[in-house]
Amino acid sequence: MYFGGMRASTAPLRSSLLVLGVGGLGNALLERCARLPLRLLTLVDGDRVEPHNLERQPLFAPVDLGRPKVAVAAAWLRQAMPGTVIDVVDAFADAASLPELVKEHSIVVDCTDDVHARALIDQVCAERSIPLVSGAVHVREGQVLLLHAHDGAGDPSMTREQVFSGRPGPGQDECDMRNVPLEVLEAVGARLQQRVGDLMAGRPVENGALELYAGGRWTRYAPPTPN
Numbered sequence: 001m002y003f004g005g006m007r008a009s010t011a012p013l014r015s016s017l018l019v020l021g022v023g024g025l026g027n028a029l030l031e032r033c034a035r036l037p038l039r040l041l042t043l044v045d046g047d048r049v050e051p052h053n054l055e056r057q058p059l060f061a062p063v064d065l066g067r068p069k070v071a072v073a074a075a076w077l078r079q080a081m082p083g084t085v086i087d088v089v090d091a092f093a094d095a096a097s098l099p100e101l102v103k104e105h106s107i108v109v110d111c112t113d114d115v116h117a118r119a120l121i122d123q124v125c126a127e128r129s130i131p132l133v134s135g136a137v138h139v140r141e142g143q144v145l146l147l148h149a150h151d152g153a154g155d156p157s158m159t160r161e162q163v164f165s166g167r168p169g170p171g172q173d174e175c176d177m178r179n180v181p182l183e184v185l186e187a188v189g190a191r192l193q194q195r196v197g198d199l200m201a202g203r204p205v206e207n208g209a210l211e212l213y214a215g216g217r218w219t220r221y222a223p224p225t226p227n
Helices: 024-033 069-080 098-103 115-128 160-164 182-201
Strands: 016-020 040-044 085-089 107-110 132-138 141-147 210-214 217-221
Touching: 016 024, 024 040, 024 069, 024 132, 024 182, 040 069, 069 085, 098 115, 107 115, 107 182, 115 132, 115 141, 115 160, 132 182, 141 160, 141 182, 182 210
Parallel strands: 016 040, 016 107, 040 085, 107 132
Antiparallel strands: 132 141, 141 210, 210 217
């Protein structure tokens, strides 16, 4: 079996992925998910395809306008990943549904664009000890953060609030699709896929390490030190 351009000698350690958000970042990630040996991939989003989505969300076409984003993305993925079960939830995850969704998966990816949703996802993944890979974009910058990987370096109980405590930058922790170049979405989507692949293959990861994309390059910031 080939994995991430290398031959894997053992089965993946984790093989079920929950993707929350099928907008710009979700599209950039899902296009690359066909390269991952997943058993189960679940998509969660309550949005419909709108005309302004077509420019930066390549899984959607004009014929899809008005259809649920999860249904359109799932149809593409079932063609690209015939050996993977593709499930969809045509709704936004909330405090009632998220714990049940998370516990059925071995990795969660947060591609949402709401700070309150991000906080809830972080809380539920921490409670369930499920690794979380979170991505965000704002204008010409992007970020990727990994948390709650108990077999990774650093503190798996570290939260988003601890990582971003005292960090400057209006809009740093949000998505703003109106002015985001496709290059930024593609870079962050690729980095999300890379971190998911690292978790699946058991490659080294570090909880709380923040990766920032700006000016066409990535910069890594070490996790905050305990007080």
